[in-house]
Amino acid sequence: MSKRRDVLLLSYKRRRGGELPVVRASPYRVIYFATMLVLIGLAGWLYLHQASQVAAYARTIREQEWEKERLHRDMVALRAEIAQLRSFTRLQEFAERHGYELPSARERSRSLALVFEAPSEPVASPGESPLIPELAPEVARGFLRQVVAEFEQWLRTPVEE
Numbered sequence: 001m002s003k004r005r006d007v008l009l010l011s012y013k014r015r016r017g018g019e020l021p022v023v024r025a026s027p028y029r030v031i032y033f034a035t036m037l038v039l040i041g042l043a044g045w046l047y048l049h050q051a052s053q054v055a056a057y058a059r060t061i062r063e064q065e066w067e068k069e070r071l072h073r074d075m076v077a078l079r080a081e082i083a084q085l086r087s088f089t090r091l092q093e094f095a096e097r098h099g100y101e102l103p104s105a106r107e108r109s110r111s112l113a114l115v116f117e118a119p120s121e122p123v124a125s126p127g128e129s130p131l132i133p134e135l136a137p138e139v140a141r142g143f144l145r146q147v148v149a150e151f152e153q154w155l156r157t158p159v160e161e
Helices: 027-085 088-097 137-156
Strands: 010-013 022-025
Touching: 022 027, 027 088
Parallel strands: none
Antiparallel strands: 010 022
16 A cells, blocks of 8 residues: 655745745646635535525414414404303394394384285186185185185284384
8 A cells, every 4th residue: 555645735835045935736637626616615615505595484384383273373362252152142242332223123114014915806717626625605705705814904003022
């Protein structure tokens, strides 16, 4: 095995008279070491660039997890509020606090009136069988008039509060 101490990166020649030596560098060795230095610098830059990108992504992920947790807490709070408001009495209290009110039955602007006029005689075309074949036509007309009269009486009764 040969020793490599005899091969130097830079070769030195001594001057005569004890002067400082002159340094002579091989151009191939200088290019080799310059190339290695550039490659090591690029590798370091690439490592730092990737590390900074990973740190930026980690921060974004952390912020999104915080937002997710905040939204989850809001959802839980809203579900609790919904559970509290499910009771009808609590719902009425909530509505009164916020200015909502049930419309009165006597308010004409929020009510609908239906007008119904009963026909004087049932309309039937000749040859058709009556609606209730067991009853005579007079009995059927009397029954229909009684139903209409009771319905009109029901419509005239006042609404109780």
